Amino acid sequence: RLKNCLREEDTFCRHSGDEFTLMTYCSADGLDASAVATKILEAIRFPFVVDESELFMTASIGIALFPKDSSDDLGLMQKAENAMHQSKKNGRDCYCYFSREFSQQAEETLHLTTLLHKALERQELQLYYQPQVDLENRRIVAAEALLRWHNDELGWVSPEQMIPIAEESGLILPIGQWVLEQTAKQIRSHYEIKREWLPIAVNISVKQFIKDDFVTCVMAIIERHDIPAACLELELTESLMLSDVDLAINKMGELHALGVSLALDDFGTGYTSLAYLKRFPVDKVKLDRAFVTDIHHSKSDAALAKSLVAFTREMEFELIAEGIEEEIQGEYLKAMGFRYGQGYLYSRPLPEEEFAKLFSTDVLTA
Numbered sequence: 001r002l003k004n005c006l007r008e009e010d011t012f013c014r015h016s017g018d019e020f021t022l023m024t025y026c027s028a029d030g031l032d033a034s035a036v037a038t039k040i041l042e043a044i045r046f047p048f049v050v051d052e053s054e055l056f057m058t059a060s061i062g063i064a065l066f067p068k069d070s071s072d073d074l075g076l077m078q079k080a081e082n083a084m085h086q087s088k089k090n091g092r093d094c095y096c097y098f099s100r101e102f103s104q105q106a107e108e109t110l111h112l113t114t115l116l117h118k119a120l121e122r123q124e125l126q127l128y129y130q131p132q133v134d135l136e137n138r139r140i141v142a143a144e145a146l147l148r149w150h151n152d153e154l155g156w157v158s159p160e161q162m163i164p165i166a167e168e169s170g171l172i173l174p175i176g177q178w179v180l181e182q183t184a185k186q187i188r189s190h191y192e193i194k195r196e197w198l199p200i201a202v203n204i205s206v207k208q209f210i211k212d213d214f215v216t217c218v219m220a221i222i223e224r225h226d227i228p229a230a231c232l233e234l235e236l237t238e239s240l241m242l243s244d245v246d247l248a249i250n251k252m253g254e255l256h257a258l259g260v261s262l263a264l265d266d267f268g269t270g271y272t273s274l275a276y277l278k279r280f281p282v283d284k285v286k287l288d289r290a291f292v293t294d295i296h297h298s299k300s301d302a303a304l305a306k307s308l309v310a311f312t313r314e315m316e317f318e319l320i321a322e323g324i325e326e327e328i329q330g331e332y333l334k335a336m337g338f339r340y341g342q343g344y345l346y347s348r349p350l351p352e353e354e355f356a357k358l359f360s361t362d363v364l365t366a
Contacts, residue, residue, distance in 0.1 A: 001043045005036065019084075021077070030065040030097070037061045037095035045093070058093035060084055069098045082106050112161065113169045115151055120178060125149055127182050128349035129200065131358065132320060132342045135334040140359055142199040142233070144342065145183045146349045147175070167205060176208040177217065184225040184232060186352065190359060191227070198359060201233035201263060206240045210247065215254045222258070229259030233284070237265050241280055252281050266322075267308070278315065285312055289323020289343070296332045309337035 002020060006012055011023040022040075026033045040059060047054040062084025070076040079098040085106065087096035119125050125147065132142040149157045166172040183202050190198045208214060222229050234255065241248045241264070252262055263284035264277070277285070287308060291301045305321075312319040321333045324343030333341060350358060 001046075002040060005039045005043050019081075021080070026065075030063065030068070033063050033065070033097075034095065037063060041093060041095065060087040060092045061095035062087055062098065063095060064098040109165060112154075112157070112165050113171075115154065116149070116162065116165060116169070116171055119149055119151065120174060124151055125175065125178065126351060127179065127186070128351055129186070129355040130342060130349040131347050131355070132201075132340055133346050135330055135338060135341050138346065140198070141340060142201065143355065143359075144201040144235070144349075145179060145186070145203075147179060147203075148349075167207065170207070172205045172207050173211070176205055180218065180221050180232075181225075184221045184227055187227045187231045188225045190356065193356065194360060197228055197231050199231045199233050199261060201235050203235045203237075203265065204240070206237075206243055209236065209240055209251065210244070215251060215258070218255065218260060219258055222260075230261050233261040233263055235263045235265040235286070236282075238267070245279070249279060249281070256281050263320075277311075282317060284318040284320060286342075287319070287321045287338075292321050292323045292329055292333070292343070293325075296328050302336070305333070305336055305338070313337070 002022075003012065006022065007024070009025065013021055015021040022036070024033070024036060026036075040061065044057055044059040047056050049055075062080045062082065064070065064076050064079035064083060066076055069079045083096045083098040086099075087094050090096060126149075128146045128148050129143045130146060131140045132144065133139060134141050147159060147162070149159075149162050151157060163172075166175055179202055183200050187198065187200055190196070211217075218232070218234075222232060236248075236252075241252075255262060261284065262282045263286055264280065264282045265286050266288040267285050285308065287305060291298075291304055295301045295305060309319060311317075318340065319338055320340040320342060321329075321338050322342050324330050324333070324341045324345045326345060329343075330341055330345055347358060
């Protein structure tokens with residue numbers, strides 16, 4: 001099919017794996033290369049029939065121009081590959097021309113990835129803890145572990161930068177394992193100090209969750225640190241749960257059997273309806289901060305929150321509001337029936353020692 005899209009004077013080869021390279025002549029501005037790319041995309045998009053079944057594929061194409069983008073063959077190949085990766089980021093089944101801006105972004109991402117590879121061994125990663133409180137009396141009832149990265153060269157790297165790179169590079173697996181270990185260690189440490197168990201929540205990535213041995217790893221960590229399973233709370237996103245519903249339900253059932261607590265994080269930002277939520281064996285639902293910010297002004301946000309209160313009460317789920325920053329928000333949520341909350345009004349995320357001191361006070365003051 002690909003060869004049928006080409007002219008006699010074009011040069012074409014399989015470069016590696018599922019990557020192919022085409023060298024073709026085009027105008028100085030390169031605009032007619034888009035016509036060739038479109039022709040290839042359409043040819044690949046048409047279904048393949050194998051054993052009477054139709055199989056569908058798509059392609060991602062990167063375009064680099066000589067001599068505008070590079071004057072040598074290796075440089076031209078690298079630029080085209082850079083553009084191809086950008087077309088994948090743009091949603092696949094499309095083409096993308098090389099751009100200096102994309103190239104700079106790619107170089108920055110590569111540099112961050114290299115530094116993140118070394119972050120664990122250099123002990124640059126830290127866990128900060130943000131308390132979750134009873135809205136009635138401001139007593140700390142749980143906490144959420146939040147990953148932070150401080151690098152000597154870059155300073156503090158935001159989670160918004162770090163997490164996507166960890167996901168894409170696969171580093172999320174060893175980092176996620178480290179987070180679970182450190183959290184379990186902290187749960188045990190809090191108990192040794194105060195003789196009171198404090199549940200701590202950990203965000204779980206899709207790649208972690210779908211691993212065959214994930215449940216076994218969680219069980220081993222709980223046993224290794226000798227903590228109650230219910231104190232290790234796993235926060236799952238809607239996208240994780242909906243990526244493979246049957247797998248998610250089965251694995252969540254296995255975790256529940258261990259006694260592990262499960263929470264649906266950022267509720268309201270995805271596609272999970274209240275009716276659909278009944279299928280998932282969760283213990284807690286967290287209302288996303290986007291619905292908390294203007295809840296005392298927005299009728300639609302208030303309506304969602306009221307529906308969630310009624311639903312979780314019926315299903316016997318715990319309900320927590322995220323992102324509470326003002327006293328009026330906390331009071332409004334409490335009046336609506338929310339029992340638990342989390343946000344800067346009560347405390348910012350704190351490093352281990354500072355959080356331990358805060359926990360020892362038991363009740364947060366206004």
